[in-house]
Amino acid sequence: MTISEKLDIIKYNISDSAKKSGRRAEDILLLPVTKTRTPEEIMPALECGVRAIGENYVQELVAKYDVLAPYVDEFHMIGHLQSNKVKYIADKVSLIHSVDSLSLMKEIDKQAKKHEKVQDVLLEVNLTKEASKSGIYEENLERLFWESKNFSNLLVKGFMTMPPAGSSEDTLRRIFSRLYQLFCKFALEDASVEILSMGMSHDYQIAIEEGATLVRVGSAIFGPRDYTKISNRDTGI
Ligand SMILES: *Cc1c(COP(=O)(O)O)cnc(C)c1O
Numbered sequence: 001m002t003i004s005e006k007l008d009i010i011k012y013n014i015s016d017s018a019k020k021s022g023r024r025a026e027d028i029l030l031l032p033v034t035k036t037r038t039p040e041e042i043m044p045a046l047e048c049g050v051r052a053i054g055e056n057y058v059q060e061l062v063a064k065y066d067v068l069a070p071y072v073d074e075f076h077m078i079g080h081l082q083s084n085k086v087k088y089i090a091d092k093v094s095l096i097h098s099v100d101s102l103s104l105m106k107e108i109d110k111q112a113k114k115h116e117k118v119q120d121v122l123l124e125v126n127l128t129k130e131a132s133k134s135g136i137y138e139e140n141l142e143r144l145f146w147e148s149k150n151f152s153n154l155l156v157k158g159f160m161t162m163p164p165a166g167s168s169e170d171t172l173r174r175i176f177s178r179l180y181q182l183f184c185k186f187a188l189e190d191a192s193v194e195i196l197s198m199g200m201s202h203d204y205q206i207a208i209e210e211g212a213t214l215v216r217v218g219s220a221i222f223g224p225r226d227y228t229k230i231s232n233r234d235t236g237i
Contacts, residue, residue, distance in 0.1 A: 127175050
């Protein structure tokens, strides 16, 4: 199947799941995840009208940026981000999905100031408290969210989560619906909150049914990943 055909199927599925949750396909953003993919592999998706892509690694995003920037409106940083690497992407990304500490917010705000922009971010929430995962615990969300208001060059637009790999459908629904509840609570208090990033190749339909507004889909578009192919072009990072 071609990338174009796979995108058509995914868009059909998104529309179907959106209807089930009382929304329209246009209310959901499909974010193709391009980690480990070369620009040549990504181009067919861009030719199908994809305008936003998600990358996980700072070095990889920077390595592909110049080649892809003419065709891409929005680069999203979806992977764990270290404070000392924010400076490499601050002028390149539209949305950072993985903010999980006050120190990271502080650094993003500082770098965004240098580029005279307001950086949109999502707070990553670790609802199951998996030790191996990044993300803030639910009980710290309220505090971090309101602390973000102290930064004039950073704006929290919503939340992101990544359930444990191999979770059952019941568990996925529990996790997604819990984050949707929190999302609704904050959205009522703050009009900036409008993005709920959850769902990947194997669970994006479930995530949309439970309220996701943005799904991050990699392998269902580009095929299985080969992690030896992470771009290691020397970018000096
Ligand atoms: C890799 C990745 C995805 C996409 O995963 P697929 O299973 O290939 O769809 C989505 N979100 C994050 C944070 C990722 O790291």
